Amino acid sequence: MNPVPDLPLISGNAGHNRSLILGSTSRYRRELLQRLQVPFEVMAPDVDETPRDGEPPAALAERLALAKARAVAAACPEAVIIGSDQVADLHGLPLGKPGTHEKAVAQLRQMRGQTVIFQTAVAVVCLENGYQAQSLAAVKVKFRELTDDEIENYLRIEQPYDCAGSAKSEGLGIALLESIDSDDPTALVGLPLIRTCRMIQAAGVKLLSGVSNSGSRP
Structure with missing residues (x-):
């Protein structure tokens, strides 16, 4: 898989450990970010996620990730803000979160x-020091030839109605898959941590320096 080029990185303030905010209400992204063991807050971005006419899935994911980061940054200009978005791309057709059992059945079929x-797009913004960068992690997933009974049984057990593509690869959804091809292993769950680490450090958040177990703040 060829990596998608990143936007040029703008140097952050390496001498100051900035506060970190996750601009997302996704519990999956929150759990992933907690792996880095740095304190962070969570804020809900006020962003219209409606796709534009003819907008490709990758462009949609990138636009929304940056919009989410900028929306939260406007209220907290001194902090480093993470925005992220994921769109399932089926031959150019965007598949979002199903929301209902019936839509999830249709997606998996x-x-x-x-x-x-x-x-899976991630954007990092800090208005105070002028930092902005974004990156796209494209994860290729091959689904098995699933029967209607397998689809129904899976959905009844895991109920992944808040997941793009109606499957949780970190749970029972792995049984739906034939293969996964990715250069950033957590991207499929919702936040590409390799890319995120690189960008938040460049923006002024120190990692592996006085590691804390406090995780996110309520």
């Missing part, structure tokens, strides 16, 4: 036997 690209 569409995806069985197909290769789906989960376009």
Whole structure:
């Protein structure tokens, strides 16, 4: 898989450990960010997530990730803000969160036997020091030839209605898959941590320096 080029990095303030805010209400992204063992807060971005006419899935994910980061940064200009978005890409057709059992059934029926690209974008913004960068982690996922019974049984057990593509690879959803191809292992869950680490450090958040177990603040 060829990596998607990143926007040029703008140097952050390495001498100051800035506060970190996750601009997302996703519990999956929050749990992933807690792995870094740095304190962070969570804020909900006020962003219209409606796709534009003819907007490709990758462009949609990148636009929304940056919009989320900028929306929170406007209220907290001194902090480093993470925004992220994920869109399942089925041959150019964007598949979002199903929301209901019926829509999840339809999505999985569409995806069985197909290769789906989960376009996971992350953006990091700090207005005070002028930092802005974003990156796209494209994860290729091949689904098995699933039967209707397998789809129904899976959805009843795991109920992944808040997940793009109706499957949780970190849970029972792994049984739906034939293969995963990614250069950033956590991207499929919702936040590419390799890319995130690189960008938040450049923005002024220190990692592996006085590691804390406090995780996110309430």
